[in-house]
Amino acid sequence: DAKTTQPPSMDCAEGRAANLPCNHSTISGNEYVYWYRQIHSQGPQYIIHGLKNNETNEMASLIITEDRKSSTLILPHATLRDTAVYYCIVLLYNNNDMRFGAGTRLTVKP
Amino acid sequence: KAGVTQTPRYLIKTRGQQVTLSCSPISGHRSVSWYQQTPGQGLQFLFEYFSETQRNKGNFPGRFSGRQFSNSRSEMNVSTLELGDSALYLCASSSWELNTGELFFGEGSRLTVL
Numbered sequence: 001d002a003k004t005t006q007p008p009s010m011d012c013a014e015g016r017a018a019n020l021p022c023n024h025s026t027i028s029g030n031e032y033v034y035w036y037r038q039i040h041s042q043g044p045q046y047i048i049h050g051l052k053n054n055e056t057n058e059m060a061s062l063i064i065t066e067d068r069k070s071s072t073l074i075l076p077h078a079t080l081r082d083t084a085v086y087y088c089i090v091l092l093y094n095n096n097d098m099r100f101g102a103g104t105r106l107t108v109k110p
Numbered sequence: 111k112a113g114v115t116q117t118p119r120y121l122i123k124t125r126g127q128q129v130t131l132s133c134s135p136i137s138g139h140r141s142v143s144w145y146q147q148t149p150g151q152g153l154q155f156l157f158e159y160f161s162e163t164q165r166n167k168g169n170f171p172g173r174f175s176g177r178q179f180s181n182s183r184s185e186m187n188v189s190t191l192e193l194g195d196s197a198l199y200l201c202a203s204s205s206w207e208l209n210t211g212e213l214f215f216g217e218g219s220r221l222t223v224l
Contacts, residue, residue, distance in 0.1 A: 036213075043114075043200050043215030044153070087153075096143045096204060096213060097166040100153035 004088045009105040012082075018075040020104050022088030025069040032093050033064060035073045037084040038103075044087065047073065051093075078108045112136065114216035116201050122222045128189040131219045135182050135203030141165075142184040143213065144176060147198040156199075159184055188221075196223045 005023040012018040024033065035047040048055055048062045050071075055062040061074040075082055087103040115134040123129050135142050143166075144156040155168040159178035176186040182203075188195055198220050202213040 034212075038153075043202070043217055044213070045215070046212035049212070095166070096141055096158045096202070097155055097168070098143075098213065099155060100145075102152055 003099075004090060004101055006086075006088055006101065006104045008102060009107070011107050011109055012075075012078045014080060014108050014110050015077055018078040018082065018106055018108070020073040020075075020086050020088075020106065021070065022073070023070045024088070024090045027068050027090050029068075030092060031090045033062065033068075033071050034089045034091065034098070035060070035062065036087045036089065036098075036100075037082075038087070039081075039084040044100075047086075078106075080108050080110065082106065083108045114201055114203050114214050116199075116216040116219050118219060119217065120220050120222075122224060123191050124224050125191055125193060127191050128187060129191060129221060130185055130187045131199055131201075131221075133184045133186075133201030133203075133216060135184070135201075136205070136214055139203035139205045139214070140182050141204045142178055142182065143202045143204075144184070144186050145200040145202065146170075147200060147218070148194075148196070153200070156186065191223045193223050196221060 032049050034049040036044040038044045048060050050062045064071045085103040085105050087100050089098050117132045141160045143158040147153045158166040162178045173189045178184045198218045200218045202215045204213045
């Protein structure tokens with residue numbers, strides 16, 4: 001599975017968009033990009049995933065570059081409850097062997 | 111719809127003992143994965159079971175084992191506990207048949223080894 005690189009921490013003002021980058025330069029053609037987040041002391045929560053097209057759901061948007069070597073998770077209007085560690089993972093579909101990295105600790109500030 | 115249930119939520123053991131943790135997946139989910147989370151190593155994949163068969167295994171010693179029952183409930187066992195096994199053990203279930211591609215995690219079992 002491809003490895004990912006994320007900044008260790010980011011801050012965002014409440015109500016503003018949070019843009020979390022992820023580099024996955026060794027991703028292969030059949031690997032998906034998944035995003036999860038973990039709020040302190042809770043189990044990780046699925047956010048979104050995609051292959052090559054941009055994706056949007058009620059929680060976030062996922063923008064994948066055309067060469068698929070990087071992606072950005074966008075939380076359009078961050079709230080204090082979005083403070084969490086965000087993990088970017090790449091893996092084959094139908095493979096639950098998710099290798100979580102260190103993630104990005106997002107702090108939303110009032 | 112009930113979520114993933116893990117029991118017990120907290121437990122304390124001493125070195126050399128063994129422990130069994132239980133996970134009940136979301137109804138209809140046949141895949142169950144286990145993860146270990148520690149401050150130093152982060153979230154690490156232990157193993158995955160699908161239809162009672164281990165499908166994937168992470169890089170953990172043989173003291174860590176698991177199984178899945180016909181009703182998809184899963185247990186993991188750690189024998190000869192070491193201090194370093196103190197961690198949050200997370201279980202996740204998924205249903206690839208529904209094509210959602212997401213894991214649903216439980217709240218975890220926090221193990222302390224003294």
